[in-house]
Amino acid sequence: MADINRVRLRGQLIENYDGLVRKLTRRLGSSDFAYEALHETFVRLDRVTDSVTVRSPADYIFRTAINIAKDRQKAQNHRVSVAEIDALLDISDEGPDPARVAEARSEIEGFKRALAALPARPREVLHSVAVEGVPAQAVAERLQVSLRTVENDLKMALQHCADCLDHPLKRRLGGPRLRS
Structure with missing residues (x-):
């Protein structure tokens, strides 16, 4: 058998x-x-x-x-349960997608070129006020110019960068607050 x-x-x-x-x-x-x-x-x-x-x-x-x-x-x-799989699929990736990363890098490069094209004093004013957060009056004293000159240099630098990046310059309500 x-x-x-x-x-x-x-x-x-x-x-x-x-x-x-x-x-x-x-x-x-x-x-x-x-x-x-x-x-x-x-x-x-x-x-x-x-x-x-x-x-x-x-x-x-x-x-x-x-x-x-x-x-x-x-x-x-x-x-893994079906509910757990569904929950995992619903998790969104909050990081930027590759296209947005490339676009942001391009914008940064454009901004660097715009800054490089500015004269020294407006570039210094923009960096001090917008990046470092130094009050306009302190920048005027450091550069030994009037507050009005700092305001004009800042406006000119912002407008130049906006034009180079092809972005309209948005004005806040009440205008810029440069005085401190």
Whole structure:
């Protein structure tokens, strides 16, 4: 007979089914896990050939069912739910896309060129007031010019940069507040 192991193992499983369910339920903590493991075990017994030596069919079936149950528990612990996948897909990337990065780099380069084209004093005024946040009066004192000159240099520098970048210069309500 060519399928001796398969016939022996299936017969053992059918004969001792109720006892195996009780034993597996105690070991696994759930009769549902026990039934599922035995069902899968029955299916897997079709793959057992006579080349495998089975000394104790009952132990072989029990060990196979335990291994199946452990594998299922591991798989269950590593599964991601549909809700978790949906939540991950809804996460937006708040970083700029490559096109915006390239556009920003181009703007920065354009701004650097516009600054380089400015005369020294208006460039210094723009940097001091707009970048460093130095009050216009302090810039006027440092450069030994009038406050009006600092205001005019700042306006000229801002207008020049806006023109070079092809951006309209937006004026805040009430005009610029340069005095401090």
